[in-house]
Amino acid sequence: MHHVPERIVLVTGASRGIGAEVAQQLADPNTHVIVNYREKAKRAEDIAQAVRDAGGHASTLRADISDEADATAMMESIETRYGRLDALVLNASGGLEMGADPGYAMRLNRDAQRRLAQLAVPMMPVDGRIVFVTSHQAHFFPNKAVPKGYSAVAASKRAGETALYAMRAVFSRAGVRLTVVSGDMIDGTIIVRLLQRRDPDAVKARRVHGTLPTVTEFSGAIVSSVTMPSPPGIVYVGGADYLMTA
Numbered sequence: 070m071h072h073v074p075e076r077i078v079l080v081t082g083a084s085r086g087i088g089a090e091v092a093q094q095l096a097d098p099n100t101h102v103i104v105n106y107r108e109k110a111k112r113a114e115d116i117a118q119a120v121r122d123a124g125g126h127a128s129t130l131r132a133d134i135s136d137e138a139d140a141t142a143m144m145e146s147i148e149t150r151y152g153r154l155d156a157l158v159l160n161a162s163g164g165l166e167m168g169a170d171p172g173y174a175m176r177l178n179r180d181a182q183r184r185l186a187q188l189a190v191p192m193m194p195v196d197g198r199i200v201f202v203t204s205h206q207a208h209f210f211p212n213k214a215v216p217k218g219y220s221a222v223a224a225s226k227r228a229g230e231t232a233l234y235a236m237r238a239v240f241s242r243a244g245v246r247l248t249v250v251s252g253d254m255i256d257g258t259i260i261v262r263l264l265q266r267r268d269p270d271a272v273k274a275r276r277v278h279g280t281l282p283t284v285t286e287f288s289g290a291i292v293s294s295v296t297m298p299s300p301p302g303i304v305y306v307g308g309a310d311y312l313m314t315a
């Protein structure tokens with residue numbers, strides 16, 4: 070008989086960076102990881118293959134999550150194929166892309182996150198998980214300074230987090246748990262390399278407070294929020310100075 074894994078997990082933006090690492094850390098014979106990507110089918114397929122090579126199950130699903138029709142089609146396809154979704158990792162994010170219009174950050178980092186959560190809840194069992202991935206720069210916005218050029222993205226990600234908190238009653242009625250995982254700048258990522266070019270002092274200033282968390286460490290915290298019993302509402306990774314003076 071066709072083996073249906075116990076846990077179906079969708080990771081948005083899993084074709085590279087933190088999402089790709091999360092997908093790979095989820096590799097397990099009892100988990101099916103759905104690797105969502107926007108454009109790069111080959112990269113997404115390589116990540117799915119890496120999950121399978123590690124003994125897990127995985128498939129890829131293309132959707133620009135900021136596009137309502139794409140997002141709806143993705144969720145319908147999951148419903149048809151698996152009949153349920155046990156965990157939704159809201160990792161995909163953006164707004165710093167060249168040529169992005171001024172409304173794009175809000176459409177992606179707020180509206181798309183809320184829409185995916187709304188579409189996911191009816192497919193989730195009791196103890197389903199929604200994990201929202203964010204940065205300290207966004208989580209603490211506007212109370213802390215952000216690097217030059219990052220305010221619009223920080224504001225939109227903060228708005229996405231607030232929009233999810235506004236759905237708490239919906240989550241709790243369905244028995245779904247929301248965990249926000251917030252990280253300091255994560256060493257070696259494209260975003261930090263980009264910020265390094267735009268505002269080198271901001272990156273240097275973060276390093277003064279100690280070693281920046283790694284992709285492995287940050288992804289581990291995200292994966293734990295999916296797999297551990299009774300996950301906390303919020304998990305902070307790195308940036309202890311933010312927390313002391315928050």
Ligand SMILES: NC(=O)c1ccc[n+]([C@@H]2O[C@H](COP(=O)([O-])OP(=O)(O)OC[C@H]3O[C@@H](n4cnc5c(N)ncnc54)[C@H](OP(=O)(O)O)[C@@H]3O)[C@@H](O)[C@H]2O)c1
Pocket residue numbers: 081082083084085086087088105106107108109132133134135159160161162163177202203204205251252253254255256258259260261
């Ligand atoms: N990097 C850091 O220092 C840091 C720190 C704290 C928190 N975080 C958070 O961690 C998460 C991942 O960050 P990252 O550094 O890994 O980002 P990244 O390297 O920019 O990767 C973003 C991923 O999201 C996908 N994506 C972007 N727009 C999309 C859309 N409209 N629809 C579907 N997928 C889309 C990208 O796909 P394509 O390849 O097709 O573009 C890519 O797979 C974000 O929520 C970020 O805020 C990052």
